[in-house]
Amino acid sequence: MNFNEFELHEDVLNAVDSMNYQAATPIQEQAIPIILEGGDLLACAQTGTGKTAAYLIPILDKVAHESDGKTAALILVPTRELAVQIDQQIQGLGYFVGATSIAVYGGNKGPEWDQQKKALSQGADIIIATPGRLIAHLQLGYVKFDGLKHLVLDEADRMLDMGFLGDIMKIMSFLPSPKQTLMFSATMPSKIGDLAKRILHDPKEVRLAVSRPAERIDQQFYMAGDSQKLPLLSHLMTDVADTSMVLFTSRKNTVEPIVRALRKLGLKAHGISSDSDQTDRETVLRSFKNREFPVLVATDVLSRGIDIDNLSHVVNYDVPRDPEDYVHRIGRTARAASKGTAITFINEADQKYVLKIERLFEKEIEKRPIPAELGLGASPIFNAKRNSGSGGNSGGRGRNDRREKTGKTVQEGSGPAKKRPFRRKKPNPNPST
Incomplete structure (x- = not known):
């Protein structure tokens, strides 16, 4: 499917052309019409399938032509690297549509904090943020999301794996309703379905099969x-x-x-x-x-x-x-x-x-x-029989889950302390007492 077949504004099509996008990928072909219609979406697609453009293109199409000077879209991501990567992609696409964006993440110096504060308080069309740094700004009281129309959770499974569920729900409490909410995940464990039930309203689902590695x-x-x-x-x-x-x-x-x-x-x-x-x-x-x-x-x-x-x-x-x-x-x-x-x-x-x-x-x-x-x-x-019952479903985690976050590995055999062996009471030498 060619991008000209979507109902996109001319300047967005020019932006797509400038990025050398050819035919739409399967996730783009299925997700873009749903997002343009304004409905909520739960999408399962690998990283590298074009999912970022699948939500950026329709959101930019709306943001650029409905801008009121307020922040219109918030994209939550698990890592600073992904925030920067998405921001760069918006800059490439946004050149033709005049959309503004900023990546909000931790680990930077004072000037970057001030720049983030200005964008969050005065408005940028699209904010891309890691949960922890966004909450730090929200708690100071100057963030303005009253004009927010679109919320995207990118790599939602990874955010849950990193322990961001509480942060996500806290951020949701600061956001207005109604709004369009889009969840993108590379895997679909049960906890993603549970989160979708909590934050999505009558969503449509798009699930793409995981591609196999190249034979080369x-x-x-x-x-x-x-x-x-x-x-x-x-x-x-x-x-x-x-x-x-x-x-x-x-x-x-x-x-x-x-x-x-x-x-x-x-x-x-x-x-x-x-x-x-x-x-x-x-x-x-x-x-x-x-x-x-x-x-x-x-x-x-x-x-x-x-x-x-x-x-x-x-x-x-x-x-x-x-x-x-x-x-x-x-x-x-x-x-x-x-x-x-x-x-x-x-x-x-x-x-x-x-x-x-x-x-x-x-x-x-x-x-x-x-x-x-x-x-x-x-x-x-390798003992396949011993491990055949371990690990849960394809989106599950083992006992070494979140090791990168803690820097520690749970030792094999750790867990609840062993019960003490039962010891029979010694008989009372003087039954009458």
């Missing part, structure tokens, strides 16, 4: 304990030229150790996590995109917010908890006619997540052992 991607799964992963990676990267690799890890406190270990192996590497200063993160990402160093180490929470494609390698230092995340990550390789390599390490704790990937692919994945000649010891044993 060489997917390699290795059974490896944590101490074996980096030496094995060093061996796998031997004689690899012109590397552009992102390594994803689940724990933010492992980013710097991994970076130091990679540097000792002769690989130039830098890392980013939620603990990194925002300016430093932007500098590192820009340098990596410019091919100033070959290896970027990042945490799970940042994985969907990193706008980087055309990689030679993607390394999953830990198995992604959601199979859709796995598909999206490795899809950053093998773009156009190129080939790519995806390396995933499987330790004993992460085996249940491999079963989810296998269910998605509807086939068993080959799990390679560590080559004996490396002298790294025996590989962990």
Whole structure:
């Protein structure tokens, strides 16, 4: 379907053309008419399917031609990187329609706070915000959302995984009714359905099947304990030229150790996590995109917010908890006619997540052992039977959930204290007392 077939204003069509958008993607084809009609929407689509443009284009079409100088649309996102990415996309599309926008997120200096305060109090057409920073502004009493007509929750599943449900509901209490509410999620666990029932009014649903990885991607799964992963990676990267690799890890406190270990192996590497200063993160990402160093180490929470494609390698230092995340990550390789390599390490704790990937692919994945000649010891044993009942549905989380947020891993076997053994009371030597 061509964008000319939607009932869009001419300046919006010019903006779409300037961004080199060709035919609408499936999510755009189904979502844009619903949003233009003004109804609520619950949409399930992978990151990378064009979902951002699916809601930005119709919202810009409305905002640009119904502007009253007040904030018309609020977009809530889980990470700073995604907020910046969406803001840049609005700037590209908004050039022709004259729409204003600002990204509101934490980790920046005083001038940025003042700029956010001005936009929130005086009005910008579209606000893109992370929940925590927006609440900080809302609590000070100057935020004006009385003209808000559109609310978007982007990557709603990730926001819930990061513990933002309470923040989302608190923000909702500051927003006027009625308004159009749009929820976009890469996965559809039961908690997304529960949230939709609470905040959406008679929504229409759009669900797209998760796409399979390109055949050109060489997917390699290795059974490896944590101490074996980096030496094995060093061996796998031997004689690899012109590397552009992102390594994803689940724990933010492992980013710097991994970076130091990679540097000792002769690989130039830098890392980013939620603990990194925002300016430093932007500098590192820009340098990596410019091919100033070959290896970027990042945490799970940042994985969907990193706008980087055309990689030679993607390394999953830990198995992604959601199979859709796995598909999206490795899809950053093998773009156009190129080939790519995806390396995933499987330790004993992460085996249940491999079963989810296998269910998605509807086939068993080959799990390679560590080559004996490396002298790294025996590989962990994959036990499908032991893990077959673990992990819940495809959108579920395991006991190591939200490790990136806390920086701590729950130890196997932790939980409620064991009951003390029953001890029989000693008989009273003097029954009469």
